[in-house]
Amino acid sequence: MKKRIRSKIARGSAELAILALLARQPLYGFEISRRIDEETGGALHFNLASLYPMLYELEKRGWVKGRWETNRAGRDRRYYCLTPAGKKKLAPLRKEWGVFFQALDRLAGVTRA
Amino acid sequence: MVRERLPEARLSSAQRDEIIAEIAGHLEEFYEEQLAQGVSDEESLDHALSQVTNWGDLARRIERAKRTEEKMNQRTRTFWLPAFITLTAWVLFEAILAQTSYGPRMISGHPNMMLVVGPIWLAGQPFVGAIGAYASRRAGGTRFTRLAAGLFPMIITFVGICAAYILILIAFLHGRIDQGYFVVGSVAKFALGIVVVPGLAMLLGTLPFLGSPHPQVVAER
Numbered sequence: 001m002k003k004r005i006r007s008k009i010a011r012g013s014a015e016l017a018i019l020a021l022l023a024r025q026p027l028y029g030f031e032i033s034r035r036i037d038e039e040t041g042g043a044l045h046f047n048l049a050s051l052y053p054m055l056y057e058l059e060k061r062g063w064v065k066g067r068w069e070t071n072r073a074g075r076d077r078r079y080y081c082l083t084p085a086g087k088k089k090l091a092p093l094r095k096e097w098g099v100f101f102q103a104l105d106r107l108a109g110v111t112r113a
Numbered sequence: 114m115v116r117e118r119l120p121e122a123r124l125s126s127a128q129r130d131e132i133i134a135e136i137a138g139h140l141e142e143f144y145e146e147q148l149a150q151g152v153s154d155e156e157s158l159d160h161a162l163s164q165v166t167n168w169g170d171l172a173r174r175i176e177r178a179k180r181t182e183e184k185m186n187q188r189t190r191t192f193w194l195p196a197f198i199t200l201t202a203w204v205l206f207e208a209i210l211a212q213t214s215y216g217p218r219m220i221s222g223h224p225n226m227m228l229v230v231g232p233i234w235l236a237g238q239p240f241v242g243a244i245g246a247y248a249s250r251r252a253g254g255t256r257f258t259r260l261a262a263g264l265f266p267m268i269i270t271f272v273g274i275c276a277a278y279i280l281i282l283i284a285f286l287h288g289r290i291d292q293g294y295f296v297v298g299s300v301a302k303f304a305l306g307i308v309v310v311p312g313l314a315m316l317l318g319t320l321p322f323l324g325s326p327h328p329q330v331v332a333e334r
Contacts, residue, residue, distance in 0.1 A: 029138075030142040033139075048164040048165055048171075049164060049167070053174035053175050056175060056179055060179070078134075
């Protein structure tokens with residue numbers, strides 16, 4: 001049970017992190033994991049095994065869309081961008097997590113930086 | 114290297130190739146980044162490969178994520194495509210008959226019902242329904258999907274008539290139409306004639322295909 005709750009929290013935060021990042025600009029998988037790592041100071045970390053199943057899941061739901069592009073160096077990368085449905089989903093997700101952290105703050109005195 | 118490690122999953126070869134290319138690209142970039150940071154070649158490779166501790170688990174998770182996508186495609190294959198084929202066949206059939214004297218004619222019979230006649234036209238409807246039901250069965254559609262695909266032109270017509278009926282009814286209730294009772298009644302008769310009669314004929318055509326699944330589908334299962 002504990003594991004399931006932890007897994008749901010991790011999954012939810014991962015969805016929000018990816019959608020929020022892609023709301024700024026289209027990115028490819030490696031860049032997504034690097035940005036999340038950098039911007040959270042390593043607090044959130046995605047390795048390959050956790051990232052791609054999540055990206056494919058988001059793609060299946062129609063929140064992100066992937067397309068292959070070749071860069072100047074001739075390297076093929078699959079860029080992901082937010083779809084209109086994904087943009088619509090991002091606002092309520094942000095709100096849900098805001099409420100969640102406020103509740104946790106009130107309950108456990110966990111203050112956010 | 115990725116192809117060797119990632120176990121076969123129930124995905125199409127195109128999907129598998131795409132996933133392998135994407136994962137290989139990711140590992141390559143990670144490896145190159147490590148090298149740029151001064152890590153040795155061997156260690157860089159180890160770090161890159163350590164991102165996936167269980168390739169079997171990764172394959173299963175990817176398959177799970179991708180397979181529901183296939184379910185959506187399955188809906189397209191079993192319903193939308195056969196329905197579109199039925200609709201096209203029906204439109205073509207109606208267009209051809211409209212050029213001849215064999216097209217349908219509406220006649221008033223019973224005071225509350227208008228009948229559509231035209232022997233060739235009526236005889237063709239079961240074939241149209243059969244096309245949709247057969248195509249859906251071939252794609253592995255359920256009994257309900259086959260029925261819906263076979264009757265799709267009538268479903269569309271019925272929805273269109275209902276929409277028109279509601280609009281006329283609203284206009285009538287707001288006093289925009291003179292002789293409203295007559296208009297509303299006529300639309301109802303028209304609906305019965307143009308949907309019920311050919312709909313029953315189409316249903317007749319779908320019946321032989323509502324039984325057991327297509328042998329090819331059974332074999333694939």
